[in-house]
Amino acid sequence: MTSNDSPKCDILGLSQPQMMSFLGELGEKPYRTSQVMKWLHHRFVDDFSQMTDISKKLQSQFQQMAEIREPEVISEKCSVDGTRKWLMRSRSGSAFETVYIPEESRGTLCVSSQVGCVLDCKFCLTGRQGFNSNLTSSEIVGQLRVVKRLLDAQLSGVGRKITNVVFMGMGEPLLNIDEVIPAVSLMMDDLGYGISKRKVTISTAGVVPGIRRLKETTDASLAISLHAPSDELRDQLVPINRKYPIALLLDACRDYASNLGEKRTVTIEYILLDGINDRAQHVHELIELLQDFPCKINLIPFNGFPGSGFKRPSTSSVRYFQEKLVQAGYATMVRTTRGGDIDAACGQLAGEVADVTRRSARYKKIEIQMAAQI
Numbered sequence: 001m002t003s004n005d006s007p008k009c010d011i012l013g014l015s016q017p018q019m020m021s022f023l024g025e026l027g028e029k030p031y032r033t034s035q036v037m038k039w040l041h042h043r044f045v046d047d048f049s050q051m052t053d054i055s056k057k058l059q060s061q062f063q064q065m066a067e068i069r070e071p072e073v074i075s076e077k078c079s080v081d082g083t084r085k086w087l088m089r090s091r092s093g094s095a096f097e098t099v100y101i102p103e104e105s106r107g108t109l110c111v112s113s114q115v116g117c118v119l120d121c122k123f124c125l126t127g128r129q130g131f132n133s134n135l136t137s138s139e140i141v142g143q144l145r146v147v148k149r150l151l152d153a154q155l156s157g158v159g160r161k162i163t164n165v166v167f168m169g170m171g172e173p174l175l176n177i178d179e180v181i182p183a184v185s186l187m188m189d190d191l192g193y194g195i196s197k198r199k200v201t202i203s204t205a206g207v208v209p210g211i212r213r214l215k216e217t218t219d220a221s222l223a224i225s226l227h228a229p230s231d232e233l234r235d236q237l238v239p240i241n242r243k244y245p246i247a248l249l250l251d252a253c254r255d256y257a258s259n260l261g262e263k264r265t266v267t268i269e270y271i272l273l274d275g276i277n278d279r280a281q282h283v284h285e286l287i288e289l290l291q292d293f294p295c296k297i298n299l300i301p302f303n304g305f306p307g308s309g310f311k312r313p314s315t316s317s318v319r320y321f322q323e324k325l326v327q328a329g330y331a332t333m334v335r336t337t338r339g340g341d342i343d344a345a346c347g348q349l350a351g352e353v354a355d356v357t358r359r360s361a362r363y364k365k366i367e368i369q370m371a372a373q374i
């Protein structure tokens with residue numbers, strides 16, 4: 001980190017302990033950490049010379065060794081319902097998306113953790129695009145920094161706050177866990193973005209070893225993309241199930257939840273695909289499966305895209321599914337589609353990957369390595 005020819009430290013992505021040890025290496029006292037973090041995450045400076053309460057010497061050490069680099073915004077779209085979507089460029093040159101969903105009492109930022117995804121869930125557009133690259137901690141938390149700044153500048157009053165962050169943009173966060181953990185820590189840290197741990201939600205398709213590791217490092221909220229009540233069906237829809245079947249996944253979730261303390265549960269996400277997983281038989285199986293599993297359930301009616309091969313169920317079958325779960329005692333919400341007109345809804349994020357054509361040998365190699373990891 002301190003040698004002249006090593007790359008500059010991407011300082012926006014350092015969690016508090018990482019910042020402390022970086023400053024320690026430069027011979028600085030621990031209290032510097034809070035000064036520097038406030039400049040970076042509260043006052044949004046983009047140049048070390050603006051950090052007026054730190055010495056000129058440290059400022060120039062920073063200039064040499066570190067950089068403040070937000071993801072670059074390529075474009076912004078605004079939906080008629082107020083949802084906003086930004087296309088941003090990663091350091092590796094490819095593009096990824098971030099979505100902001102304002103609601104009456106809260107504002108949710110949906111962040112990406114990877115460009116593309118290796119998991120190939122059958123109903124997901126990001127999955128169709130394949131895996132391109134991991135985002136760094138700085139690029140992940142940078143999405144929050146950029147959007148917070150833009151919203152502050154563009155809007156006033158209602159609909160401006162970011163109260164919640166969900167890892168439901170592009171990618172599988174638990175396959176990029178080393179970068180996701182410091183980013184999550186910064187999101188929840190008062191010296192970072194101060195978002196409540198209940199309101200930062202990591203969503204996973206079911207990377208069981210990742211859930212186990214998460215337990216040792218964070219108490220953020222967890223959501224799992226279950227989408228099917230049996231291994232037979234889940235094997236088809238969410239192929240990672242063949243490696244980590246439902247029983248293992250639910251076990252890992254129970255274990256994670258045991259760490260969260262009272263009144264906090266894991267969220268089960270269940271996409272509704274017409275004729276595939278939305279029938280009476282499926283809801284009965286789901287109730288049976290989740291017996292004694294404390295959770296809340298989010299139903300997500302399928303958001304279509306050309307060539308998907310799936311259909312969104314009718315409103316009445318969605319309601320039927322919800323009512324059955326509510327009768328069985330589960331707090332069950334139906335996620336309303338937001339930002340559909342700008343392709344910002346769940347599963348519609350494709351990042352319009354700038355260099356998809358460059359998915360050459362290098363990317364293929366990474367994809368194979370990632371597949372081997374899971």
Ligand code: SAH
Nearest residue numbers: 124168171172203204205225302303346347
């Ligand atoms: N890889 C993570 C997070 C990204 S996807 C995960 O699988 O949880 C965020 C959520 O959107 C997941 O529940 C995912 O299954 C769901 N989703 C994907 N494609 C969708 C689509 N076309 N319509 C509705 N939801 C979709």
